[in-house]
Amino acid sequence: xxxxxxxxxxxxxxxxxxxxxxxxxxxxxxxxxxxxxxxxxxxxxxxxxxxxxxxxxxxxxxxxxxxxxxxxxxxxxxxxxxxxxxxxxxxxxxxxxxxxxxxxxxxxxxxxxxxxxxxxxxxxxxxxxxxxxxxxxxxxxxxxxxxxxxxxxxxxxxxxxxxxxxxxxxxxxxxxxxxxxxxxxxxxxxxxxxxxxxxxxxxxxxxxxxxxxxxxxxxxxxxxxxxxxxxxxxxxxxxxxxxxxxxxxxxxxxxxxxxxxxxxxxxxxxxxxxxxxxxxxxxxxxxxxxxxxxxxxxxxxxxxxxxxxxxxxxxxxxxxxxxxxxxxxxxxxxxxxxxxxxxxxxxxxxxxxxxxxxxxxxxxxxxxxxxxx
Amino acid sequence: xxxxxxxxxxxxxxxxxxxxxxxxxxxxxxxxxxxxxxxxxxxxxxxxxxxxxxxxxxxxxxxxxxxxxxxxxxxxxxxxxxxxxxxxxxxxxxxxxxxxxxxxxxxxxxxxxxxxxxxxxxxxxxxxxxxxxxxxxxxxxxxxxxxxxxxxxxxxxxxxxxxxxxxxxxxxxxxxxxxxxxxxxxxxxxxxxxxxxxxxxxxxxxxxxxxxxxxxxxxxxxxxxxxxxxxxxxxxxxxxxxxxxxxx
Numbered sequence: 001x002x003x004x005x006x007x008x009x010x011x012x013x014x015x016x017x018x019x020x021x022x023x024x025x026x027x028x029x030x031x032x033x034x035x036x037x038x039x040x041x042x043x044x045x046x047x048x049x050x051x052x053x054x055x056x057x058x059x060x061x062x063x064x065x066x067x068x069x070x071x072x073x074x075x076x077x078x079x080x081x082x083x084x085x086x087x088x089x090x091x092x093x094x095x096x097x098x099x100x101x102x103x104x105x106x107x108x109x110x111x112x113x114x115x116x117x118x119x120x121x122x123x124x125x126x127x128x129x130x131x132x133x134x135x136x137x138x139x140x141x142x143x144x145x146x147x148x149x150x151x152x153x154x155x156x157x158x159x160x161x162x163x164x165x166x167x168x169x170x171x172x173x174x175x176x177x178x179x180x181x182x183x184x185x186x187x188x189x190x191x192x193x194x195x196x197x198x199x200x201x202x203x204x205x206x207x208x209x210x211x212x213x214x215x216x217x218x219x220x221x222x223x224x225x226x227x228x229x230x231x232x233x234x235x236x237x238x239x240x241x242x243x244x245x246x247x248x249x250x251x252x253x254x255x256x257x258x259x260x261x262x263x264x265x266x267x268x269x270x271x272x273x274x275x276x277x278x279x280x281x282x283x284x285x286x287x288x289x290x291x292x293x294x295x296x297x298x299x300x301x302x303x304x305x306x307x308x309x310x311x312x313x314x315x316x317x318x319x320x321x322x323x324x325x326x327x328x329x330x331x332x333x334x335x336x337x338x339x340x341x342x343x344x345x346x347x348x349x350x351x352x353x354x355x356x357x358x359x360x361x362x363x364x365x366x367x368x369x370x371x372x373x
Numbered sequence: 374x375x376x377x378x379x380x381x382x383x384x385x386x387x388x389x390x391x392x393x394x395x396x397x398x399x400x401x402x403x404x405x406x407x408x409x410x411x412x413x414x415x416x417x418x419x420x421x422x423x424x425x426x427x428x429x430x431x432x433x434x435x436x437x438x439x440x441x442x443x444x445x446x447x448x449x450x451x452x453x454x455x456x457x458x459x460x461x462x463x464x465x466x467x468x469x470x471x472x473x474x475x476x477x478x479x480x481x482x483x484x485x486x487x488x489x490x491x492x493x494x495x496x497x498x499x500x501x502x503x504x505x506x507x508x509x510x511x512x513x514x515x516x517x518x519x520x521x522x523x524x525x526x527x528x529x530x531x532x533x534x535x536x537x538x539x540x541x542x543x544x545x546x547x548x549x550x551x552x553x554x555x556x557x558x559x560x561x562x563x564x565x566x567x568x569x570x571x572x573x574x575x576x577x578x579x580x581x582x583x584x585x586x587x588x589x590x591x592x593x594x595x596x597x598x599x600x601x602x603x604x605x606x607x608x609x610x611x612x613x614x615x616x617x618x619x620x621x
Contacts, residue, residue: 006478010467012499017466208460215426215456217448256576372447 003218007226015230021196024304025123029238033246037180040253047131049086050077050094057105063142067098072134086119095121096131108146181221182334183240183307189266190273190301190327192238195294197277202290205281214371224366228274234262235270256341262334265347268354269330275361282368301327329354377404378437379531379562380425384445385434387420394420396585397434402578403528407553407563409573412582413613418566419459421582422535425564426456430620439530452480455524455532455561459539463520465509469500471494472508473523494522497552514545518552525556532556534565550575555581570605579605581612588612 015021049067053060068075076094077085088094099117101107103345108114118135120128205208213223246254255262276297284290304311304318305327311319322328329350336342376400381401387395394396394415402408412418424430425438427447430573436443455525463472473491482490495504507514522585525532534553538546550572555561567578573579574593581589581596589596589612 002481003479006475010464010471011473013471014464014466049589207465208458211458212456212462212476213479214428215451215454216476216479217451217481234607270519300483372427 003222004225007218007222008229011226011230015234024196025192025234025238026241027244028192029185030246032188033181033184033242034250036184037177037251045072046095047073047127047134048076048094048097048130048276049073050079050083051075052080052082052086052097052099053078054080054102055100056080056256059105059108059146060100062157063100063139066142067135067138070134070138072099072131081119089119089121092121092123095124095127096135098135109257142240177251178339179335180307181251181253182338183331184249185239186327186330186334187302187305187307188242189235189239189270190330191298193231193235193270193273194277194280194290194298196234196281197227197274198284198290198294199287200231201227201278201281202284202287205284206286218372220369224278224362224369227278228271228362231274231277232267232270235273236266239266253338255338257337257343261342261344261347262337264344265330265333265337265351265354268351268358269326272326272354272358273359275358275365278365279368282365282370304328306331326354326357374532378402379404379439380408380436380564380607382425382436384435385419385421385424385436386432387424387429388432393585394571395424395431398582399583400580400587400590401529402562402564404503404562405557405559405560405602406578407565407576408536409579410566410577411573411579411609412566413616416582416613416616417585418582419535420585422456422533422564423568426454426533427451428456430491436441443464444594452527453530455527457517457520457524457532457534457537459535461516461520463508463523466507467493468505468507469511469519470504472519473526476523477526482527490526494526498522501516514541514549517541518545519550521552529544531564534563536566538567538569546572550569570609573605573609581609583612583616588615 026289032051051064051067053064064075064078067073071098082099085094085097085099089097097117097119099119101115101117103316104114116139118132120132122128128369142257204213243255280290280293280297284293300321303309303324304314305325306322307327311322312330314322333342333347333350336347380399380400382401383441384397385399386394386397387394398421405587411420420421420429421518422442424431425436426501427438427450428442431443438450441449441453443450464475467475470491473494474487477490478485495501498515500515500519503511503515508519519532521532521537524534541549546569552574553563553565565572567573576593578590578592579596580587589599589608592601596608597603597605600608602611
């Protein structure tokens, strides 16, 4: 225990003397949490639309107005030549083209049916499909209005329609920030933990001080604990700063569930993540190697952790990767606890998995750390 | 010289693939002795020292350090030795005092011992002004003297010094050797590698390593007689000339 005291004292002294690390610990969570959620927004606005109106009737005008009034679209071009609109398409000025045929109004009234042509610029697939969905909704709405206007009441009652009423549970206003901020917080804690821990040990290898340590009767277990504990404390600090300093003050996000559950999970999660950092450091001889390896894993962890895309919609092989990704579980837990108010019994499975991961990574790291080569 | 052997090796060998870095080296070092371990760059000195300190496992051969087996009792060996590597290896971002207390602490010194040891050490080194300065800000010679003092803070039986005076000015080197003599007089065995032949003359006995093998082992006077040389410099040239390995 006394050995551990000396190790911790030394580690904290070094951390607090390193100005860059201090700035990272305080600046990184604040800046990233303020900037990233604003940018990582799935709600598409400003979709550029090009309208080709061959009809120029009051109906076609009405439809166009309705599209623009929705707030999602910006009218980029209003004309009557497909070629001209397509040019806009090719120059990437337009994301969607809607073509209203000749006699749109006439046919609609006379024959009760008509066709619209929609072309989607699918380079940005998500934007295109979201835009397409918005547009379809607007047209359906428009359709209903016209039917109401043109049909005689008895006919209307004959054709029964199903109305869909949407209600968003747990995040009623589909607020992307309350969805993204906790997730980004998880990434931050992961990065700070794994990177700093890995780089710290590898730096001792580079400078040569680790050899001086290895020649002392110090126990492997003590040495590793001496490295784990300081970064565990930093991880908890970064999380707290992000959760209260930014999450609550800037975004007004308050956790529905118990903070105790959240911190309990965080504590185990940090041990798992630091274990990964330790493991990386035992395999690397210099900071460059450690950085590259950590970067490789971090990209996979971030992209396959369910922050930006739903894991359920990934192909099966990718779901398997996600299942071995610690980030997946914490993102899941933090959203469940903060947005849904889940309790410990609801997230038992995640607790068990992350505990097993923490155990495996750290055992491997201790095993792989060699005092004697 | 007492006959108690503190280091005893028998055909100690380290191979890296096909390369034999240390080739069946056998020698004994006695208590309180200053043992010079000489050889050209790449002759295998560092490999040998690393094996003796328990940092590297030998490929085969036997050795006991302070009476402990080099394979099975590395942790016991580590309690009884001090080590100062080629690379400077104190923490540059800790102060002089913090380094002393850290290394003393992990060797298991009590608070009382730590206090008296660090006071005594700082006084001996004449570093009372620098005690609270970061080690990184000290000149190299001072760092090396400090590193040596820290390496023997736990009163080890043996201290291994791997080129401790590389890049240090003559005056500081002289002071460094005063520290070595002082430690030796207290019964600490000194195992030192060096490239300075004047330093070799300070040693009680010298071994000369060429291409991973020990080619000569005797007192400086006997070696000079044996090779009909006037100085250790000449002895070194005579022996190292036959080396086939290129210096690294």
